[in-house]
Amino acid sequence: MNDLRRALMQIVYINKAFIRSPIAAFFTLVFPIMFLVIFSVLFGNGKMQIQGVTISVATFYVPAIAAFSVVTACYTNIAISLSIARDSGALKRIRGSPLPVWAYMFAKITHSVLIAVLLVAICAAFGAVFYGATLPTTTLPAFLLALVVGAAAFCALGVAVTSVIPNSDAAPAIVNASILPLLFISNVFVPLNNPPAWLDLVSKIFPIRHFADALVKSFFQLSGSGLQTNDLLVIGAWGAAGLVVAIRYFDWEPRR
Amino acid sequence: MPVAVEITDLRKSYGSVEAVRGISLIVNEGEVFALLGPNGAGKTTTVEILEGFRRRDGGHVSVLGFDPATGDRRLKDQLGIVLQTVGVDPYLTVAETVDMFRGFYPKPRPRAEVIELVGLTEKRDSRVTKLSGGQQRRLDMAIALAGDPSLLFLDEPTTGFDPGARRSAWETIKGLAGLGKTIFLTSHSMDEVQYLADRVAIIAAGRVVAEGTPDTLAGREKAAATIRFRLPSSASELPAQLRASAKVGADGVELETKDPTRTMYELTSWAVQAGISLEGLEVTRPTLEDVYLQITHDVGAESKP
Numbered sequence: 174m175n176d177l178r179r180a181l182m183q184i185v186y187i188n189k190a191f192i193r194s195p196i197a198a199f200f201t202l203v204f205p206i207m208f209l210v211i212f213s214v215l216f217g218n219g220k221m222q223i224q225g226v227t228i229s230v231a232t233f234y235v236p237a238i239a240a241f242s243v244v245t246a247c248y249t250n251i252a253i254s255l256s257i258a259r260d261s262g263a264l265k266r267i268r269g270s271p272l273p274v275w276a277y278m279f280a281k282i283t284h285s286v287l288i289a290v291l292l293v294a295i296c297a298a299f300g301a302v303f304y305g306a307t308l309p310t311t312t313l314p315a316f317l318l319a320l321v322v323g324a325a326a327f328c329a330l331g332v333a334v335t336s337v338i339p340n341s342d343a344a345p346a347i348v349n350a351s352i353l354p355l356l357f358i359s360n361v362f363v364p365l366n367n368p369p370a371w372l373d374l375v376s377k378i379f380p381i382r383h384f385a386d387a388l389v390k391s392f393f394q395l396s397g398s399g400l401q402t403n404d405l406l407v408i409g410a411w412g413a414a415g416l417v418v419a420i421r422y423f424d425w426e427p428r429r
Numbered sequence: 430m431p432v433a434v435e436i437t438d439l440r441k442s443y444g445s446v447e448a449v450r451g452i453s454l455i456v457n458e459g460e461v462f463a464l465l466g467p468n469g470a471g472k473t474t475t476v477e478i479l480e481g482f483r484r485r486d487g488g489h490v491s492v493l494g495f496d497p498a499t500g501d502r503r504l505k506d507q508l509g510i511v512l513q514t515v516g517v518d519p520y521l522t523v524a525e526t527v528d529m530f531r532g533f534y535p536k537p538r539p540r541a542e543v544i545e546l547v548g549l550t551e552k553r554d555s556r557v558t559k560l561s562g563g564q565q566r567r568l569d570m571a572i573a574l575a576g577d578p579s580l581l582f583l584d585e586p587t588t589g590f591d592p593g594a595r596r597s598a599w600e601t602i603k604g605l606a607g608l609g610k611t612i613f614l615t616s617h618s619m620d621e622v623q624y625l626a627d628r629v630a631i632i633a634a635g636r637v638v639a640e641g642t643p644d645t646l647a648g649r650e651k652a653a654a655t656i657r658f659r660l661p662s663s664a665s666e667l668p669a670q671l672r673a674s675a676k677v678g679a680d681g682v683e684l685e686t687k688d689p690t691r692t693m694y695e696l697t698s699w700a701v702q703a704g705i706s707l708e709g710l711e712v713t714r715p716t717l718e719d720v721y722l723q724i725t726h727d728v729g730a731e732s733k734p
């Protein structure tokens with residue numbers, strides 16, 4: 174019980190350090206909102222079809238950038254900030270203390286998920302206020318489930334990828350190289366409109382495409398539950414693989 | 430006396446580098462124990478095995494009755510650790526950092542007391558990024574004290590401290606020892622070891638090469654003493670029994686003696702009778718540093734093919 178309290182306190186400290194760190198706060202909090210605004214203004218005027226519903230492209234960006242927010246807050250943020258903390262010796266210090274390692278990881282992950290939830294809420298509010306996007310009702314459970322599965326999987330992958338990051342200088346490069354190309358081909362930054370078959374295939378190997386699809390489809394589904402079982406299974410498989418790598422290879426000490 | 434740390438035939442290699450090659454040591458409770466040795470001797474490796482950060486390849490270690498390799502919580506509750514390199518979150522303040530770590534321990538020391546002990550009271554609300562290197566090291570020491578540990582591992586704790594801060598860190602460590610805490614420290618400062626340690630071990634190339642109290646290490650108390658003085662130019666020759674062991678140099682005269690009491694008597698009674706004043710007269714024993722340099726030099730010479 175005491176350890177749970179310690180874990181919760183750790184979220185407070187992690188959040189303090191997060192909002193005071195200009196890079197973490199800017200890239201995690203400001204970037205998704207900035208992209209939402211830019212994409213909606215630039216490409217938002219057209220119409221498109223999703224699940225047989227005609228929508229304005231501007232509203233497409235609400236769930237799409239929600240997906241991006243989760244990837245940024247969970248995968249990118251966790252991978253980069255853990256690499257920096259590992260390199261600085263702060264993680265080693267924590268591991269030498271009586272704080273159980275699960276409590277630290279729990280705090281780190283919970284903090285990232287809370288940031289992701291905040292960003293998704295901002296995206297939804299932005300869409301509702303400026304583009305009249307109505308929030309899903311009957312498909313809300315499916316939307317939230319996709320969010321939870323996605324957030325968990327990208328957190329696991331964020332922890333896992335630190336095992337191939339040699340030092341904190343290399344962290345932003347490795348993390349962005351692994352994520353940026355996928356964001357362009359995965360129905361996030363640009364709606365995929367009859368993509369070449371090979372590109373479609375490539376993007377479907379990776380979890381971002383499935384995550385974006387699951388959020389977008391459940392956001393615009395008119396009837397039925399909106400549950401995208403197949404997408405969730407792929408995301409879950411990636412998350413499980415990430416978890417295995419994270420548990421097996423995570424390092425608490427600088428790699429020098 | 431109960432034993433705090435017991436190391437038996439400890440071994441550890443990194444690939445082909447044998448960093449620790451069979452070290453055995455005992456540290457009693459309430460003792461200040463210092464581990465000395467040249468760079469790369471295996472001090473940090475040994476300490477970090479005791480702290481639970483590194484795995485040993487062979488031998489046995491017991492820290493407060495626990496095997497540190499198991500990461501037992503009851504052991505961590507009682508340990509304070511200063512690592513050779515600093516590791517604190519740059520965006521938290523001094524007070525926040527200390528509070529965060531206090532929260533991890535069952536019976537922490539009061540925050541103000543911890544910060545006062547390391548002399549950071551004025552920097553309490555500064556972020557770590559705004560601290561100087563030495564102040565960051567002091568914060569590291571504060572973290573080690575936060576849980577009110579009964580056993581402290583300090584790996585070169587005062588490296589980078591200014592002389593005033595070093596002196597007050599020494600007082601802090603002495604104070605903790607006075608409260609019955611056990612302190613296991615590594616250091617390159619002979620003054621520090623001479624001032625703090627009850628017992629010392631010197632390791633070189635992964636082996637213990639000398640062990641004892643700072644004053645008696647390697648027969649230091651029985652080693653030849655050196656008497657130095659300058660003779661006025663008008664002085665006549667030294668008496669014959671002294672002349673044999675005297676080295677006359679530009680800076681004056683040096684006498685090596687195993688029996689300084691007698692030699693001093695012979696020297697001063699001669700000088701008084703001859704009406705000579707011996708300027709700069711002093712008797713010195715080999716310092717800890719002299720002994721240390723001698724021992725580690727010998728080992729270095731031996732280990733060459």
Ligand SMILES: Nc1ncnc2c1ncn2[C@@H]1O[C@H](COP(=O)(O)OP(=O)(O)OP(=O)(O)O)[C@@H](O)[C@H]1O
Nearest residue numbers: 443446448466467468469470471472473474475513
């Ligand atoms: N993580 C590591 N990987 C590989 N070799 C290592 C590692 N840590 C230490 N060594 C090697 O082991 C030997 C002992 O290193 P150690 O850090 O224990 O020395 P030390 O006595 O603490 O030295 P110093 O006084 O410089 O701090 C050295 O030869 C060092 O190069």
Ligand SMILES: [Mg+2]
Nearest residue numbers: 472473474513
């Ligand atoms: Mg060292």
